[in-house]
Amino acid sequence: MSVFLRMASSPGEIRLAVTDHDTLVDFALWRPGAPDRVGDVYCARITALLPAMGGAFVDLGNDPGLESGGFLPVSKDTPPLTEGQSVTVRITRAAQGGKGVRVSLTAPDAGTGTGTGTGTGTSAHDGATDGNLPHTGPGLRRCGPTPLERLAARWPTARIVADSPAASARIPVHLRDRRVQGLAGLPEDIEAECTALEDAEVALPGGMRATITPTPALIAIDMDAPPARGAQAKQTAQFAANRDALPTLMRQIRLRNLSGAILIDPAGLATRKRQALLEPVAACLATDPLRPRCLGVTALGLIEIVRARIHPSLPELLGSAHGHALRALRQIVTHDPTATILRAGSRLIRALEQDPLAMADCAHALGHPLALRLDPSLPDLHWSAD
Structure with a gap:
């Protein structure tokens, strides 16, 4: 094995x-302590029908992080809905890119795949994973699978x-x-290699490198190559270098769960040469479980890929206030285990207050509690330990 x-x-x-x-x-x-909730089943209430947007907003209850509710796409096959109606929904896409969760209608007794709990029961979310939950209004009924x-x-x-x-x-x-x-x-x-996934720059075969730049609308990937050497014509050498680097780049896209619109700028190739890269790109994408699509080469010569947005990408998880807060706890446990106070701005403090499991893990690792202190003088997402 x-x-x-x-x-x-x-x-x-x-x-x-x-x-x-x-x-x-x-x-x-x-x-x-902060699940993305994909696969969770909720009893929800329709709060607004929005035909112009092709869907409806639903109230999911008072779970932290879901105060804004969810969006339910409506198609011609969707049963008629009315405002105030109670429905059972499953979260199909996590909140990401500044947008809330997306949901779909499901049967009240529908299962959730492999999600049968974490076996710990140490949070409201974890402890609610087995069986149906009693409820009198909008709220969680059953948790979906963990990562x-x-x-x-x-x-x-x-x-x-x-x-x-x-x-x-x-x-x-x-x-x-x-x-x-x-x-x-x-x-x-x-x-x-896991630590390297946190870096924006990726080393590729043949001395090439790629720089990954997430934006709210898309993921931009710029490929760079060292100067071409040898007897091969420059365009032939650059094409071979880009082609040979693509499998490693596509693997990085999967490992980092980069999703949504992805634009790749190959290194040093004329636009007509870039069309020839579509076949190796498609071959690499065929093994991706999310079945992304390559839409071709844009007028600017960028390879355009669409990959399903279901769970937040690794850059989004690491770049969030919660990601910075957990990095602070990890560094304190590793490098400053005698610290008793964490001072930080409001975003980091709020993130840790909403994740009591993380604070409990930290206290267990340190052997003593770590107190949180709001320090407005610190720059955003910065912290210090005493």
């Missing part, structure tokens, strides 16, 4: 790395390796027969 689903834990966060013969083949971040469960379903032969008792305890009952006895951290080379 060579495929392993490895769990590397830090306060409030577990990095999930699927490896095959010491090669990283899949990756996800699991934040038990661990999603990866375990995608890699059904992978054995699960945890790095700590706390991580091991989060493995749900139905996956515990796949758990490897004992504890083990990430192999050094896998840990380095």
Whole structure:
């Protein structure tokens, strides 16, 4: 057995790395105290019908992060809806890019795939994963699968390796027969590759590099190549370099879960030459479980890809206030374990106040509580520890 689903834990966060013969083949971040809620089933109430937008807004209750409700697309096959009507919906796309969650209608007793709980019951969300929830109005009825469960379903032969008792305890009952006895951290080379996923620059074969720039509307990827050398014509050499780098770049897109509109600017190629890259791009995309589409080359010579937006991308998770707050906890646990106070601006403080599991993990790792102190003098997303 060579495929392993490895769990590397830090306060409030577990990095999930699927490896095959010491090669990283899949990756996800699991934040038990701040789930993205994809797959969750809610009792909802229609608050506004918006035919011009092709859908309706629904109230999902008072769960933190869902105060703005969700958007329910309506098609010609959707049963008639009225404002104030109660419906059962499943979240199909997480809140991301400044937009709220998207939902679809589902049967009240419909299952949610592999989501049967984390086995810990340590938060309102985690503790509500088994069975239907009693409710008198809009609110959560059943939780969807966690990132661990999603990866375990995608890699059904992978054995699960945890790095700590706390991580091991989060493995749900139905996956515990796949758990490897004992504890083990990430192999050094896998840990380095997981850490490199946080960098905007990606090293590609042949000395090429790519720079990934997320924006609210799209993901821009700029490929750069070293000067062409040897007897080959420059355009021929540049084409070969771009073609050979594409599999690594497409792999990075999957590992980072880059989604939505993706525009790639190949290095040093005339527009007509870029058309020839569409075939290797399509071949690389064929193995992506989200089945992205390559729409062609734009008038500006950019390769245009559309990849389904379901879960937040890694850059969005890391760049959020919550991502910065969890990074602060990780650095304190690793480099300043005697600290007792975390000072930060309002966005980081609010993010940690909304994730009590992360604070509990931090206190357990430090051996003492970490107090939060609001410090408006600090720049946004900055912090200090005392």
